[in-house]
Amino acid sequence: RKERTSMNNKQYEEDLNIYLGKTFEELEIILGKSYTRDNKGRKNLISKDLFSQHFQNNETLRVVAPTIVIDNDGNEKLEYGISFPAFSMGSLIEEDWESSTPKKQIVDKQFLFFFWKLLKKEPGNNQYRLEKIKDWSFPEDDIEELKNVWEKTILEIKNETFEFPKSTDSKVSHVRPHARDGKDFDKSITSQDIPKRCFWLNKGYITDEVYKN
Numbered sequence: 497r498k499e500r501t502s503m504n505n506k507q508y509e510e511d512l513n514i515y516l517g518k519t520f521e522e523l524e525i526i527l528g529k530s531y532t533r534d535n536k537g538r539k540n541l542i543s544k545d546l547f548s549q550h551f552q553n554n555e556t557l558r559v560v561a562p563t564i565v566i567d568n569d570g571n572e573k574l575e576y577g578i579s580f581p582a583f584s585m586g587s588l589i590e591e592d593w594e595s596s597t598p599k600k601q602i603v604d605k606q607f608l609f610f611f612w613k614l615l616k617k618e619p620g621n622n623q624y625r626l627e628k629i630k631d632w633s634f635p636e637d638d639i640e641e642l643k644n645v646w647e648k649t650i651l652e653i654k655n656e657t658f659e660f661p662k663s664t665d666s667k668v669s670h671v672r673p674h675a676r677d678g679k680d681f682d683k684s685i686t687s688q689d690i691p692k693r694c695f696w697l698n699k700g701y702i703t704d705e706v707y708k709n
Contacts, residue, residue, distance in 0.1 A: 508608055508631045511550045519615070520624045533621045539563070543610035554606075561610045562699075564627055564707065574699035574707065575614070577663070582674040582692040585653045585682050588646075598646045598669070598695050603639060607632045609706055632706050638668050645669045645695070656684055663698045670696050 515523060520542065524530055527545055531538040539561040547559055563575040580601045588597060609630045616623035634642070645661045649671050652660050660671035674694035681689040 506631060508547075508551065509629050512546060512629045515546055515626055516629065518626055520612070523626065539610070539612050539624060546610070547608065556604070557606045557608060559608050559610065561612060562702065563624070564611050564613045572707070573703045577670075577699040578697040578702055579672070579674060580695050582682070582694045585684060585690065585693075589650050589653050589685070591650075593643055593646070596646055598642055601695065602642060602669075602697065603634050605634075611707055628707065630706050635705070641666055641668045645671070653685065656686060656688070658690060660693060663696070663700075666698070668698060668701050670698060672696055
């Protein structure tokens with residue numbers, strides 16, 4: 497595969513690997529902080545705080561904190577895919593690829609993955625261990641596939657069919673709702689209220705491309 501090494505910074509992994517194998521609670525002690533147990537974003541918050549212990553924030557870098565679970569066959573996989581901010585349908589159909597939403601959100605970004613393994617599922621207090629830290633940039637080999645998802649999404653908006661690409665349609669990406677609640681709508685080109693959508697990176701893709709690679 498053709499890697500985009502210009503954005504890679506293995507220093508991130510080298511400096512942060514001291515935290516691997518530690519539970520969420522052990523890392524709270526190291527940081528001297530406590531995180532609300534019912535906050536769905538607490539893995540993301542502690543990952544960013546661990547990063548900040550060693551590095552300054554970087555606008556081109558996105559820290560991501562997915563959960564690793566064991567499936568029925570005993571295989572490790574991501575629990576969910578990686579979501580991105582909601583797009584505007586009106587803006588998306590006016591884009592060219594170089595200034596497009598997925599290029600800016602995915603291709604032009606550098607990612608630092610903090611993979612958290614789910615040890616025990618408890619209501620409001622899941623138990624996690626920091627399993628792996630991986631620096632990653634979207635591969636050149638997959639840009640055309642992502643571009644296809646973007647083009648199909650634009651076509652669905654223009655045709656007002658709204659059959660957006662699913663995770664089974666592309667190995668890389670799909671489009672799903674990203675509404676905060678039942679009233680969080682975007683406007684179609686004929687001013688219909690449509691639940692907001694965003695691009696996702698597929699959980700199987702990130703499992704194979706990043707976690708297991």
